[in-house]
Amino acid sequence: DTExxxxxxxxxxxMTNKKSLKCEQHMGHRAMYxxxxxxxxxxxxxxVYSYEKLSINESVPSRFSPECPNSSLLNLHxxxxxxxxxxxxxxxxxxxxSDTQYFGPGTRLTxx
Amino acid sequence: xxxxxLHLPTLSVQEGDNSIINCAYSNSASDYFIWYKQESGKGxxxxxxxxxxxxxxxxxxxxxxLNKTVKHLxxxxxxxxxxxxAVYFCAEIKYNFNKFxxxxxxxxxxxx
Numbered sequence: 001d002t003e004x005x006x007x008x009x010x011x012x013x014x015m016t017n018k019k020s021l022k023c024e025q026h027m028g029h030r031a032m033y034x035x036x037x038x039x040x041x042x043x044x045x046x047x048v049y050s051y052e053k054l055s056i057n058e059s060v061p062s063r064f065s066p067e068c069p070n071s072s073l074l075n076l077h078x079x080x081x082x083x084x085x086x087x088x089x090x091x092x093x094x095x096x097x098s099d100t101q102y103f104g105p106g107t108r109l110t111x112x
Numbered sequence: 113x114x115x116x117x118l119h120l121p122t123l124s125v126q127e128g129d130n131s132i133i134n135c136a137y138s139n140s141a142s143d144y145f146i147w148y149k150q151e152s153g154k155g156x157x158x159x160x161x162x163x164x165x166x167x168x169x170x171x172x173x174x175x176x177x178l179n180k181t182v183k184h185l186x187x188x189x190x191x192x193x194x195x196x197x198a199v200y201f202c203a204e205i206k207y208n209f210n211k212f213x214x215x216x217x218x219x220x221x222x223x224x
């Protein structure tokens with residue numbers, strides 16, 4: 001398996017909802033990442049997990065809560081989001097931090 | 113094309129022509145550079161990479177050139193096809209600081 005998968009593909013949620021995004025890879029990579037991407041912009045790094053421990057948090061608001069249950073899975077828990085949080089959320093993985101990252105297809109999130 | 117406000121720089125080429133996409137980077141200490149292709153609604157896809165101790169690397173129909181003197185990276189696509197239409201991002205990695213930076217992106221539009 002040489003890909004990163006993300007579910008769901010699309011998500012529409014209200015500002016009071018709680019939802020989760022899921023990311024999975026079976027390439028044996030030990031670093032996993034969450035990015036946020038707005039239209040016509042490059043991906044912006046949110047979180048980095050290395051060997052299942054949070055390595056980098058790029059000052060992301062607490063309404064985004066990452067979780068790495070095991071080396072293959074990465075979740076992003078969402079609560080009380082704002083409409084400006086609507087974006088494409090990308091997951092990536094790499095053999096180790098600072099290696100080439102491989103991206104999933106993303107989850108298109110719309111916050112109403 | 114020019115980058116103004118929210119508009120991505122755009123390169124329009126005729127099918128069959130060669131394309132050259134440029135990227136200026138700012139960090140002279142970067143160790144490694146990567147080109148990604150992102151099609152509409154999808155995640156970035158790895159194309160080719162180059163280490164900072166190299167000047168040129170070739171792949172299938174693609175060549176990456178690195179000019180460290182002027183901090184310039186380019187991606188050349190031979191015999192451009194409609195399927196090459198996408199946004200192309202360069203990224204740079206600095207190992208010691210576990211940093212991964214995306215460039216602003218260029219949209220390639222291939223005319224049939």
